[in-house]
Amino acid sequence: DAGITQSPRYKITETGRQVTLMCHQTWSHSYMFWYRQDLGHGLRLIYYSAAADITDKGEVPDGYVVSRSKTENFPLTLESATRSQTSVYFCASSEDRDYGYTFGSGTRLTVV
Amino acid sequence: QKEVEQNSGPLSVPEGAIASLNCTYSDRGSQSFFWYRQYSGKSPELIMFIYSNGDKEDGRFTAQLNKASQYVSLLIRDSQPSDSATYLCAVLSGNTPLVFGKGTRLSVIA
Secondary structure, rough: OEEEEEOOEEEEEOOOOOOEEEEEOOOOOEEEEEEEEEEEEEEEEEEEEEOOOOEEEEOOOOOEEEEOOOOEEEOOEEEEOOOOHHHEEHHHHHHOOOOOOOOOOOEEEEOO | OEEEOOOOOOEEEOOOOEEEEEEEEEOOOOOEEEEEOOOOOOOEEEEEEEOOEEEEEEOEEEEEEEOOOOOEEEEEEOOOHHHHEEEEEEEEEOEEEEEEEEEEEEEEEE
């Protein structure tokens, strides 16, 4: 399917476990982003990538790891999940830095 | 820290009225401005963008930008109940990715 897809849609994990959220886009967009959305905080940038093998930190990177070995994939890993990482995670992509972003459907993560 | 401020609402307007959503930003050097609509439980969807001072119209939507006042707004004419959503303002500054406001919840009453 064309577009940007995230998986899983819902995930429950335990404190201390490692979990990976997947993001795949079919447009060959250069830029990809991970945001988390929490009540009272809005959308906050975790990490972003301008191209394969190029990643950079956003506003709230602690506790997260990203990689981008292929243009189309941008997985987000929580190395040791904490309750404070319970959130809705959105992946987005963009053809160019100055263009608007297209968002995936999101992953609702609950850490218990 | 670059900031984007929006009134959280809810903003309630009757069906057929004009809804006016406002946003201010802190970085005077910001160059691009975006409005996203987010329905409850869904992902944000881009509806408008504006780069230059003045107005930009697209159907029932008009984006207004005033860089001197660091102010951007979104007008929705002939508001419909289907316009009920949270509207996110996002600002692009320098080389950093989009910074989003917390959103304004709009409720259009039939």
